[in-house]
Amino acid sequence: MSQEKRIELIKQLLEERQELTTKDIMSEFGVSQDTARRDIVLLAERGEVKRTHGGILPLDFGNQVLNFQKRLSLFTREKTRIALEAVNHFHAHHVYFIDASTILLKTCQNLNLPLTVITHSLDNCMALAEQPKVTVKALGGTFDHESRFFYSDDALQELDNVAFDTVFIAASGIDEHGVYILKQEDAKIVGRAVERARRVILVAEHQKFINTSYFRICKPDRVSLFITDQPLTPAERSIFPKTTKIQIAGEAVDR
Numbered sequence: 001m002s003q004e005k006r007i008e009l010i011k012q013l014l015e016e017r018q019e020l021t022t023k024d025i026m027s028e029f030g031v032s033q034d035t036a037r038r039d040i041v042l043l044a045e046r047g048e049v050k051r052t053h054g055g056i057l058p059l060d061f062g063n064q065v066l067n068f069q070k071r072l073s074l075f076t077r078e079k080t081r082i083a084l085e086a087v088n089h090f091h092a093h094h095v096y097f098i099d100a101s102t103i104l105l106k107t108c109q110n111l112n113l114p115l116t117v118i119t120h121s122l123d124n125c126m127a128l129a130e131q132p133k134v135t136v137k138a139l140g141g142t143f144d145h146e147s148r149f150f151y152s153d154d155a156l157q158e159l160d161n162v163a164f165d166t167v168f169i170a171a172s173g174i175d176e177h178g179v180y181i182l183k184q185e186d187a188k189i190v191g192r193a194v195e196r197a198r199r200v201i202l203v204a205e206h207q208k209f210i211n212t213s214y215f216r217i218c219k220p221d222r223v224s225l226f227i228t229d230q231p232l233t234p235a236e237r238s239i240f241p242k243t244t245k246i247q248i249a250g251e252a253v254d255r
Contacts, residue, residue: 001029003039010039011048014058017076019207021055057207078229081249082203083107085227086168089201090115094165097193098124100149100186101170103203118162120149120189144183151185159192167197171204173213176239178220180213187215199224206230220244 006029013028014020025036044051050059083106090096092113098104100121108117108127111134119125120139128136139159141152169190173180179202181187194200194217202223225245232246240246 003042006031007039007043010043014049014056017078019055019057019205024055057210076205078205078249079103080106082205082227082229084110085247085249086201086203087111089166089225089227091165095162097159097162097164097167097190097197099167099169099190099193100124100147101203104168104170107168107203118159118164118193120151120155120186122148122150139189144185147183147186149183149186149189151189155189156192159189159196162196164193164197166199166201167193168201168203169194169217171202171208171213171217173210174202174204174208174220174239176220178216179218179223180216182213182215184215187217191217194218194222197222202226204228206232209236 009029010020010025017024022033022036022040025031025039026033029036040049040051040056043049043056048059049056079102083103086104086107087110090111090113092115095116096118098108098117098119098121100119100123105121105123105127108124111117111128111131114133116135116137117124117128118137118139120141122143125136125138128134139150139152139155141150141155143150169179170181171179172182181190200218200222202225204226206228220240221244223240223244225247226240227247227249229249231248237246
């Protein structure tokens with residue numbers, strides 16, 4: 001395959017996944033590390049991608065957060081691995097809160113245990129409605145059509161009366177100050193659930209360390225377990241306390 005043809009295919013793959021590493025390019029196109037690096041250099045020199053340590057991002061990455069339906073259409077293998085890993089942390093007869101996210105929607109689609117889930121996500125409710133063993137309690141209120149969650153002051157008050165065994169949260173951004181999502185109302189609901197949790201599990205792709213969101217769910221020290229798709233750099237690991245366990249989807253927990 002010529003370099004130009006491969007470059008066009010790399011751009012298509014990048015649009016789909018929103019992030020590519022050198023290893024991804026080597027694996028997808030059967031090329032050497034040197035060839036993959038030359039492709040990355042060429043794309044960066046042409047101004048067609050953002051170059052990162054070990055890979056590339058789209059030029060507009062970080063300038064927008066895609067709506068729920070668009071993110072769902074771009075669902076990746078990495079997200080699937082994270083979602084299925086999260087399933088392993090559910091236990092019978094426990095009470096859970098599950099955030100509104102594409103990853104956690106996939107998790108909901110694979111639950112089949114007698115347990116209780118409280119959620120403000122319309123899509124989570126629809127997925128769990130197909131699981132007869134699961135008791136689902138939906139929080140009501142005004143519906144956000146873009147992110148597909150419900151919000152109300154009554155929902156916040158209802159959460160104050162629940163003690164969750166585990167709260168599952170997603171993120172559109174992570175930094176040393178906290179875990180963030182795009183919508184203020186969403187952050188209020190999820191943040192209140194976190195306050196009522198014995199354990200908090202964060203699910204997010206490694207790329208979420210580029211934070212472009214404004215509304216904090218919680219500080220990093222509230223996260224008990226972080227399930228992600230790539231090993232963390234020392235700087236990224238230092239964001240979380242030593243008590244936070246890190247799990248790469250499909251691998252053993254880093255204790």
